[in-house]
Structures are given as structure tokens and as C-alpha cells.
Amino acid sequence: MASHAQVTLPLPILPEGWTGEKDFKAIGNLSAATQRSIEPVGPHFLAHARRARHKRTFSEDDR
Amino acid sequence: MSAEGSASAPAGRHAIGISFGNSNSSIAITSGDDKAEVIANEDGDRQIPSILSYVDGEEYNGQQAKQQLIRNSGNTVAYFRDFLGQEFKSIDPTHCHASAHPQEHEGTIAFTIQDKEGDEKSTVTVSEVATRHFRRLKQSASDFSGKEVTSAVITIPTNFSEKQKDALIKAAADAGIEVLQLIHEPIAALLAYDARPESKVSDKNVVVVDLGGTRSDVAVIASRGGMYTILATAHDYEFAGVHLDKVLQDHFSKEFIKWNSIDPRENARSLAKLKLEAEATKRALSIGTNANFSVESLAEGIDFSSTINRLRYETIARKVFDGFNRLVEGVVKKAGLDVLDIDEVILSGGTSHTPKIASNFQAIFPDSTTVLAPSTTATAVNPSELQARGAALQASLIQEFESEDIEQSTHPAVTTVKHLSKAIGVLSISGDGAKGVFSPIITAETAVPARRTVHVAAPKEGGDVLIKIVEGGSHIKVTKPEPKAKENGTKDDSDDSDEDSDDEPEEQREKVWKTGSVLAEAAVKGTKKGSKIEVMVNVAQDLAVTITAREVGAKGGVKGNLTAP
Ligand SMILES: Nc1ncnc2c1ncn2[C@@H]1O[C@H](COP(=O)(O)OP(=O)(O)OP(=O)(O)O)[C@@H](O)[C@H]1O
Ligand SMILES: [Mg+2]
Numbered sequence: 122m123a124s125h126a127q128v129t130l131p132l133p134i135l136p137e138g139w140t141g142e143k144d145f146k147a148i149g150n151l152s153a154a155t156q157r158s159i160e161p162v163g164p165h166f167l168a169h170a171r172r173a174r175h176k177r178t179f180s181e182d183d184r
Numbered sequence: 185m186s187a188e189g190s191a192s193a194p195a196g197r198h199a200i201g202i203s204f205g206n207s208n209s210s211i212a213i214t215s216g217d218d219k220a221e222v223i224a225n226e227d228g229d230r231q232i233p234s235i236l237s238y239v240d241g242e243e244y245n246g247q248q249a250k251q252q253l254i255r256n257s258g259n260t261v262a263y264f265r266d267f268l269g270q271e272f273k274s275i276d277p278t279h280c281h282a283s284a285h286p287q288e289h290e291g292t293i294a295f296t297i298q299d300k301e302g303d304e305k306s307t308v309t310v311s312e313v314a315t316r317h318f319r320r321l322k323q324s325a326s327d328f329s330g331k332e333v334t335s336a337v338i339t340i341p342t343n344f345s346e347k348q349k350d351a352l353i354k355a356a357a358d359a360g361i362e363v364l365q366l367i368h369e370p371i372a373a374l375l376a377y378d379a380r381p382e383s384k385v386s387d388k389n390v391v392v393v394d395l396g397g398t399r400s401d402v403a404v405i406a407s408r409g410g411m412y413t414i415l416a417t418a419h420d421y422e423f424a425g426v427h428l429d430k431v432l433q434d435h436f437s438k439e440f441i442k443w444n445s446i447d448p449r450e451n452a453r454s455l456a457k458l459k460l461e462a463e464a465t466k467r468a469l470s471i472g473t474n475a476n477f478s479v480e481s482l483a484e485g486i487d488f489s490s491t492i493n494r495l496r497y498e499t500i501a502r503k504v505f506d507g508f509n510r511l512v513e514g515v516v517k518k519a520g521l522d523v524l525d526i527d528e529v530i531l532s533g534g535t536s537h538t539p540k541i542a543s544n545f546q547a548i549f550p551d552s553t554t555v556l557a558p559s560t561t562a563t564a565v566n567p568s569e570l571q572a573r574g575a576a577l578q579a580s581l582i583q584e585f586e587s588e589d590i591e592q593s594t595h596p597a598v599t600t601v602k603h604l605s606k607a608i609g610v611l612s613i614s615g616d617g618a619k620g621v622f623s624p625i626i627t628a629e630t631a632v633p634a635r636r637t638v639h640v641a642a643p644k645e646g647g648d649v650l651i652k653i654v655e656g657g658s659h660i661k662v663t664k665p666e667p668k669a670k671e672n673g674t675k676d677d678s679d680d681s682d683e684d685s686d687d688e689p690e691e692q693r694e695k696v697w698k699t700g701s702v703l704a705e706a707a708v709k710g711t712k713k714g715s716k717i718e719v720m721v722n723v724a725q726d727l728a729v730t731i732t733a734r735e736v737g738a739k740g741g742v743k744g745n746l747t748a749p
Contacts (some may be wrong), residue, residue: 124384125718128623128640130612132717135648135707144707145744151703151727152655153749154602157413159631160371161594162578163378165385165410170593172633179635179722 199335199364199583200325201575202318203372204352206265206279207397207425208534209234209317210569211325212576220376220573220580222566225324231534231568232324235262235283236316241301245320254456257283259297263398267293267310269351279398279426282456286310311355318359335362337579339369339571341401342417364582365590369394370403371412372574373532376565377556378410379577385410387627387636388527393512393545394571395535397425402511404519404526406603406629409636413603413629416519423507425466425535431501432462432492436477440488448483457482469497470537470558498540509544522660523549524695531557536567550693601631601725606655606700608721608729610640622656622697625721635722639736646713651733651742653721655700665689704731706742711735724748 159166172178201212201220208231212222222230229247237249237260244252252260263279264286272288280286284295293310300306325333338356340349344366353363370392377383387408394401400420406413437449437458448454461479468475469492478489498505516523529545536542542557549555556564565573582590592598607627611620626636642649667689708717715735722730726748734741 126625126636126638128610128612128638130614130621130623131641131643132649132651133611133613133620134643135650135709139650139705139707141705141707143744144709144742145731146705147744147746148702148704149655150746150749151604151608151723151729152606152701154632154727155605155629156600157415157603157629157631158596158599159601160368160412160414161365161599162367162371162412162574163375163410164581166412167581167593169411169631170598173598174592178724179633 194584194586197335197362197583198329198331198333199337199579200333201372201572201577201579202321202336202338202361203369203571203575204265204317204338205234205396205533206263206399207234208232208568209321210572211321212569212572213325213329214576214580218379218577218580220379220576222569222572223325223328225320226327232321233262234265234317235260236313236320237261238297238299241299243299243316243320245317250460253283253460254453257452257456259299260284261295261297261308261313264295264310264313266348266399268314268355269345269348276421282452282459311351311358314352314355315358318356318361322359322361333361335364335579335583337365337367337575337582338363339372339575340366341399341419342368342370342403342414343401343419364579364585364587365594367575367578368403368414369401369571370405370414370417370530370532372572372578373530373570374405374407374412375574375577376570377530378407379574380565382563387630389415389521389525390528390530391512391516391526392530392532393508393536394532395424395508395538395541396533397535400424400508400511400533400535402515404515404521408627408630409634411631413631415521415629416515418511418515418518420507420511423504423511425463425533427504427507428466428501428535428538429459429462431504432465432477432497433458435492435500436462436488436490439490440482440486444483444486446483446486448488451483454483465492466497467537469494470539494539501540505541505544508541509548512545513548522693522695523553524660524693525658526553529553529555530570531555531564532567532570534568602727604628604630604632604634604723606657607697608703608723609654609656609697610638610719611652611654611699612640620652620699622654622699624656624697625653625719626723628657630723632723632727633725635720637718637720639716639718642708642711642715642717642735644714646711646715648707648709649711649717651706651708651717651719651731653703653705653719653731655703656697657700658695658697661694661696663692663694665692703729703746704744706731706733706744708733708735708742711738 232246233250235249237244237252262283404415465477482488539559607624609624728748729746732743
């Protein structure tokens with residue numbers, strides 16, 4: 122996935138007085154997820170299965 | 185999953201892809217550069233009819249067996265795939281009327297045929313029939329590659345039961361084929377497209393429409409970064425390829441009756457000839473705008489020859505085509521989606537060669553949807569070859585694996601995972617100011633763990649920017665344009681009719697994002713003029729989120745975490 126999706130509409134300017142620890146502010150959590158089955162087919166699934174079985178993350182896998 | 189008797193060590197394996205339908209089978213191999221190709225059998229056919237026939241103890245398979253439906257139908261076994269692993273009371277024997285009839289036999293299904301020299305008949309179970317068919321496929325593939333085929337990935341419908349799967353694996357094993365994996369037909373078709381060098385890995389919703397001979401199957405698939413999740417499926421046995429054959433049979437029968445006052449459908453042999461020729465005419469109509477229909481001695485020694493043009497065919501076949509449309513529209517709804525949510529429609533199966541079917545789908549889906557069929561996309565893959573190709577690609581991916589590794593990887597512990605229920609995106613500002621516009625970074629139905637990156641424009645003048653990460657959902661906005669006032673002197677009054685051409689303006693349907701709850705905010709300070717911000721969202725298996733943002737090309741940046749809910 123070399124090329125990334127592009128968003129052309131610009132980001133807003135940081136409001137006056139905005140603060141956050143190390144410039145980051147956690148506000149919420151993700152909504153509940155759905156359990157579904159992924160099809161055990163294709164190269165990307167095999168990479169997923171490898172990560173799952175070795176309990177590796179994406180960035181560990183990148184190395 | 186390994187098959188007893190034929191378990192082979194990965195080193196000695198030679199694996200192929202097999203698609204095994206009620207009507208046709210095909211075999212595919214991958215060549216050195218990981219390209220899959222469907223190979224021809226000894227008769228030169230890439231679509232090998234799933235039929236066996238016996239004449240004086242000699243076995244015929246494929247196209248040669250299909251020809252035997254005219255003169256030797258009782259010793260010809262056809263349309264048997266779906267009977268594997270089933271009980272007699274739950275099968276539909278309709279398609280076997282004009283060939284060997286399935287019967288109940290010791291808890292399974294069998295056919296009584298004369299498969300040896302002499303007059304003695306044998307009772308051959310459906311499992312044995314499938315095994316004999318697999319032997320022929322194995323032989324053809326081995327002859328082609330000059331090396332014995334030992335293993336295969338075989339495609340199955342999405343509604344095959346565990347019993348059907350077990351029966352299929354056993355039938356293949358008895359033919360000396362180790363089944364590495366059974367994969368779903370629509371997934372094989374999608375993989376065949378995604379494996380093309382020009383395909384980009386992306387996030388898309390795909391509908392695979394598999395129109396075969398005796399059944400039509402549709403699947404809606406969330407394709408996310410090359411991983412596939414089936415969201416909904418539908419199966420139909422009322423509208424399929426044979427029903428199009430029937431339309432043509434009836435059409436030409438009526439013509440024959442008009443001239444000869446004989447109904448060729450009333451005689452078994454005449455009917456068999458009608459069927460074969462109707463199918464040939466139907467195929468010809470996929471390429472040409474006119475096709476011949478001609479049968480020597482159709483009934484009572486009378487030859488018959490006629491023609492039909494495509495338009496006429498499309499008119500008389502409309503009921504069947506409409507059935508396909510309803511099936512597709514229904515399954516998109518069943519998946520909780522709208523046609524506007526579908527990025528790609530893949531046409532698979534032999535019947536998908538029909539141009540009108542593809543153009544009907546183009547009319548159902550918006551212009552933004554790509555309909556991949558021979559008549560709509562020049563680079564489309566032959567719909568009859570998609571499944572076998574996908575199976576061969578999967579075979580080449582896993583043939584080096586130990587059987588236990590394959591089994592472990594396909595285990596529900598690995599395949600059942602959380603999928604996002606809402607999209608995660610970033611807010612931008614639109615031209616007119618204060619209101620935020622949602623742009624998705626990771627879409628709903630993406631399996632986790634998942635990681636995606638986007639580049640978002642910073643304001644033209646640069647400076648400090650706010651990155652607001654939110655959840656979002658989409659809905660369909662329907663706008664009815666104001667009915668045009670009747671009085672205004674229209675310029676287009678020259679229209680040849682004033683029927684209700686424009687008193688019902690077409691409603692506009694569009695997909696719009698609705699911003700949900702806010703997840704996080706981050707600041708990237710001191711950006712240069714005209715720069716871009718790279719935002720990466722990483723969702724872990726437990727739904728914890730890591731967000732990073734930095735100016736593209738600059739050092740440092742912001743990083744923060746959201747805990748698992
Ligand atoms: N060029 C063509 N134009 C129109 N129809 C075609 C064409 N080629 C094949 N068909 C039809 O496709 C059907 C067979 O499709 P396919 O090979 O996908 O079968 P299958 O998956 O084995 O079928 P089944 O649904 O019985 O399991 C037949 O009805 C055949 O006449
Ligand atoms: Mg099929």
C-alpha cells in the first residue's frame with residue numbers, strides 16, 4: 122500500500138487557546154465492533170494469519 | 185484437511201486449482217511468474233462439462249459425454265455436484281430428467297448405469313461418480329504439465345454444508361487428489377481479479393454475481409486491504425443458464441410446430457437435440473447480433489434451420505434477466521448496503537458472458553460502480569475462468585505449507601475477528617467555512633487489526649492545524665428536484681411527444697457522511713505553506729487505537745493512544 126489516500130479539503134486551523142498534552146487529546150473510544158469471519162484466502166490473509174499466530178503487530182511485521 | 189491415502193509432503197506436491205460446477209469444471213495452473221491460466225483438456229476444452237458417459241464399457245467425460253445426452257442419456261450422468269454429501273430427500277433432481285436418474289441408495293445417492301462391457305448394470309454412488317470425474321481432471325492436468333498432479337484447491341458455493349465439504353474432499357482423495365483447501369467461489373473470482381498486476385490493494389465493496397447453468401449465486405464482499413469478508417449471500421435456482429436455454433427451446437419449438445405441426449419437445453431425443461442447439465445459439469448471441477439454430481433431423485426426420493437476432497432474444501428472455509436483477513438488488517439490501525455503496529460488480533460464471541445481463545447491472549448501479557464483464561470492460565477476465573484461476577492462485581500460495589499449518593490458519597480462532605461497525609475519519613473544512621466534512625480513513629466492516637494512512641491538505645497559508653479524528657456513518661440522501669413549473673416557456677418544446685417525459689423529475693440519490701462521536705484531537709504546529717499532513721490510524725485487535733500525525737517530509741509529529749473500549 123505504497124500510495125496513500127489523498128484528502129484535498131484542508132484541515133481546520135488550530136483554534137485559539139487549544140491545549141493538549143504533547144499536542145494530543147484523547148476524547149472517546151471506538152464503538153462496539155461486530156464479530157465476522159474473514160475468508161482464509163489470498164496473500165494479505167496469509168500475512169494476517171502469520172501475524173495472528175506469532176502475535177506480531179504491523180510494525181514488527183514491517184521490519 | 186489432509187486426505188488419507190494421498191497425503192503428500194509439501195516438497196513433492198504439485199497443486200492445481202479446480203472449479204467444479206454442476207454444469208462445467210475447469211482446471212488451472214500457475215506458471216513461474218505467479219500468473220494463473222486455465223488449461224485445456226485433451227479435447228481442447230477449457231470448460232469441461234461435468235458429465236460422464238459410458239458406451240460399451242468405455243468412459244467418456246466432458247464435451248464427448250455431453251454429446252451422449254442425445255443417444256445414450258440413460259448411461260450418462262450429469263448435474264451431480266450438488267448431490268454430494270446430501271440425502272436423497274433433500275436434492276432437486278430436475279436437471280437429471282434427461283440423463284441417468286439419481287436414486288436413494290444405502291443412505292446416499294446413486295445412479296444405475298451400464299458402465300461395463302456387456303448388459304450388466306451397476307449402481308454407482310454420487311461419490312464414485314465425482315471421483316471418476318476428478319480422475320479425468322487430474323489426468324488432463326497431469327498430461328498438460330508433464331508431472332503428476334497431487335493436490336488441489338477446489339472452489340465451493342458459499343452455502344455448502346460441512347457434509348457436502350467432507351464428501352467433496354473424500355471424492356477428490358479417492359481420485360488421488362489431496363485437497364489443500366476448499367475456498368468459496370465468489371472469493372476465488374475476486375482473488376483472480378485482485379491478483380492481476382495492475383490491480384491496487386484498496387478498500388472496496390464488491391458484489392460477485394455468479395451466473396451458472398443450474399444456479400445463480402451472489403455475494404456481497406467487504407474487501408479491505410486485500411482481506412475479504414462476506415457480508416451477505418443469495419442463491420437462486422429458478423433463474424439460471426438452463427432457463428435461458430429453455431426460452432430458446434420454446435421459441436424454436438413453436439416455429440417448428442408452425443411449419444410441421446409436430447412438437448419436438450415431446451420426444452426425448454428431439455428434446456435433447458433442441459437443448460444442445462439452444463445452448464449453442466445462446467452462446468453465439470453473446471458475441472454476434474444474430475445467431476443460427478439448426479438441427480439435422482430434429483423430429484421425425486425433419487431438418488430444421490432458423491435464425492434469431494439478439495434483440496428478439498433479449499425480449500423473450502426478459503423474465504429470466506429480470507430475475508437476475510432482483511437477486512442482485514435483494515442481496516445488496518440484505519447486506520445493509522445501497523447500490524451507491526458498491527464499488528465493483530464482478531460477473532462470474534458462463535451465463536455472465538451475456539451482454540444484456542451486464543448492461544442491466546450497469547443500469548441498476550450508479551456510474552461510479554465498475555461492472556466487470558466482457559461486454560462492459562475491455563480488460564475483464566473471462567467469467568468462465570475466474571474461479572479456477574483464483575483456486576490456482578491460492579494453491580500456489582499454500583502448496584509449500586504443511587497441512588497442519590493450513591488447518592491452523594483457516595481455523596475460526598484465526599478467521600473470526602472483530603470488524604469495525606463505523607468508519608473512522610478526519611474532519612476537513614469545506615469551502616464555505618465552519619462546518620466539518622468527514623473523510624474516511626478506515627471504513628466500516630474492516631477487520632482489525634488494521635492500519636491506514638491518509639494525506640490531508642493543510643490550509644493554504646500553513647500554520648497550526650487541528651486534526652480531529654471522529655467516527656462516521658453514511659446514509660443515502662435523496663433529493664427530489666422541484667417540479668418544473670408548467671408555465672415557463674420551455675425551450676425544449678420541440679420534443680416529439682409530450683408524454684410524461686419530464687413531469688416526474690428524477691430524484692437524486694447521493695451517499696453522504698454523518699459525523700459521529702469524536703475520538704481524538706491533535707495539533708500539528710508550524711506547517712509550511714501548501715503542505716500536507718500524514719495521518720495514520722492503527723486499530724489493534726482489542727480496538728485500542730494509535731493515531732499519529734505529522735507534516736509530510738518533516739520530522740517529529742504527534743502520537744497518541746485511545747484505550748480499548
Ligand atoms: N458465451 C456464453 N454466453 C452465454 N451463456 C454461456 C456462455 N458460455 C457458457 N454459458 C452458459 O453458462 C452456463 C454454465 O456456466 P458455468 O460454466 O459457470 O457453470 P457451473 O458453475 O458449472 O453451473 P451450475 O450453476 O450448474 O453449477 C451454461 O448455461 C452455459 O450455457
Ligand atoms: Mg458455478
